[in-house]
Amino acid sequence: MYRPRVLLVAVNARSIQANPALYSLREAAARQDLADMLHIYEYALHTPQQQMLAEIYEMNPDIVAFSLYVWNVAVITSLIGDLQRVMPQLKIIVGGPEASARGYHYLNQLPADAVCIGEGEDSFCALLTALAERQFYAYEQDTLPVVPGFLVAGAEQEYCPAPLPDIAGLPFPYDTDTAEYLRDHAKLVYYEASRGCPHNCSFCASAREKLRERPLELVLAELPRLAAIGGQMKFIDRTFNANPQRAIAITREILRLHRPGLSWHLEVSPFDLPPELVELWCNAAPDYFQLEIGVQSLTPAALQAVGREGNWEQAEPQVKRLIKSAGSHVHLDLIAGLPGDTKKGFAKSFHRLHQLNPDYLQFGFLKVLPGSPLAGKAPELGIGFSGEPPYQVLATREMAPAYLFELHRAERAFNALYNKTKDFRLNLLDLAEESGDALSVYQRAANLMHWRGLNQGEAAAIVRRLEEENYNREL
Ligand code: SF4
Secondary structure (H helix, E strand, C coil): CCCCCEEEEEEECCCCCCCHHHHHHHHHHHHCCCHHHEEEEEEECCCCHHHHHHHHHHHCCCEEEEECCCCCHHHHHHHHHHHHHHCCCCEEEEECHHHHHCHHHHHHHCCCCEEECCCCHHHHHHHHHHHHHCCCCCCCCCCCCCCCCEEECCCHHHCCCCCCCCHHHCCCCCCHHHHHHHHHCCCCEEECCEECCCCCCCCCCCCCCCCEECCHHHHHHHHHHHHHHCCEEEECCCCCCCCHHHHHHHHHHHHHCCCCCCEEEEEECCCCCCHHHHHHHHCCCCCCEEEEEEEECCCHHHHHHCCCCCCHHHHHHHHHHHHHCCCEEEEEEEEECCCCCCHHHHHHHHHHHHCCCCCEEEEEECECCCCCHHHHHHHHHCCEECCCCCCEEEECCCCCHHHHHHHHHHHHHHHHHHHCCCCCHHHHHHHHHHHCCHHHHHHHHHHHHCCCCCCHHHHHHHHHHHHHHHHHHHC
16 A cells, blocks of 8 residues: 655744654554654754755655744745745645634645644544555645545635544653654753643633643653653643642642753743742742743733733732742743733833843733634724734734834843843843833833844943933933
């Protein structure tokens, strides 16, 4: 029987990353004795396109499947164009969050032969089975088989969604060889203990996804296998502490597995932090936990407009404890350009989070993601945004384009002076305290640097200049 060669390709944001979706697909296929059809190539955004093109060409697959995200669409679109020029018989499949949200668009625009919509483990195996059952393959005129979850060019009217895979039944994504590869190449090791989120923030692509948890006993049994790989583990659960008691049980097991060189990255909601969980994270070995805490905004009107719930006044003391503790490296997320957020409201949120002195403060901008509840409401809310990835906000009723551009410049200054180094932290905290408005410090800094990057000496000169300006104002 002919077994087509199917190449799964990831183009990751950074070379330290390894796309877990590909390994999850391969392990799911292995259970059905289909893994021999699958091959995996991983690249990073900075990989020369010529290299990707040549390696895929030399491998000579029948089908190439790409995982599309907002950050890699442009590169993959260009690569697919070249692949079609040099391998006209090649079948192209795209999947992943970006393809799932705009299936028909990518089917036509790329063009692709099929789009895998939604979670792929079961539907991809169904496709491989259907391919393996064909007596021969791949004439240029063939269409791909139609299976649930796949939007197939030429058979669009036959599309039907696939049921969600049983998360309890999914295999552990890393076999012995993959574990060795991840360890030897010092890759981040991604792990998924749950999918979906119980919250409903309208800007988020997970907002409509019901929370599904992998059984706790299975997670506890898999953690030692992850720890054995070593390095930095990264839970991709949208909200690690969505179920706080479960988060405590997992954290206890992670603590038991401690050894030098190991750390765990978790995405955390500030609003589900029982003291027991905070205590465990605070008392861990230095920087054993890396917590990314999604605050997003402190402006009540903005929180209401995007359907985000939670009481920051109650959450803040716990977040402060985590920032002050040695056991956790704390990264706070803040979003500019939310509907309902004003210039004053954003500046207040920024100042308050800045003065907590987190290890890292992500000064992000709203993205109106296709498929998110906000995408449908954007015109009604007066949000203007870029029509192509990353769908970034360009204007809101409260923030004109000129102001958002000014914020982008402030963000560059902030990253150069605050996030990139801790050398100026105390000076910056003092400057912000004196002015009562941390954002204005970086707006002033942005005027001194405009769009240029900064080396350490230039950064130090800007901080000195800001201090002199403050001093002169006080005289
Ligand atoms: S932003 Fe975070 S908390 Fe809100 S729906 Fe998305 S994953 Fe859940």
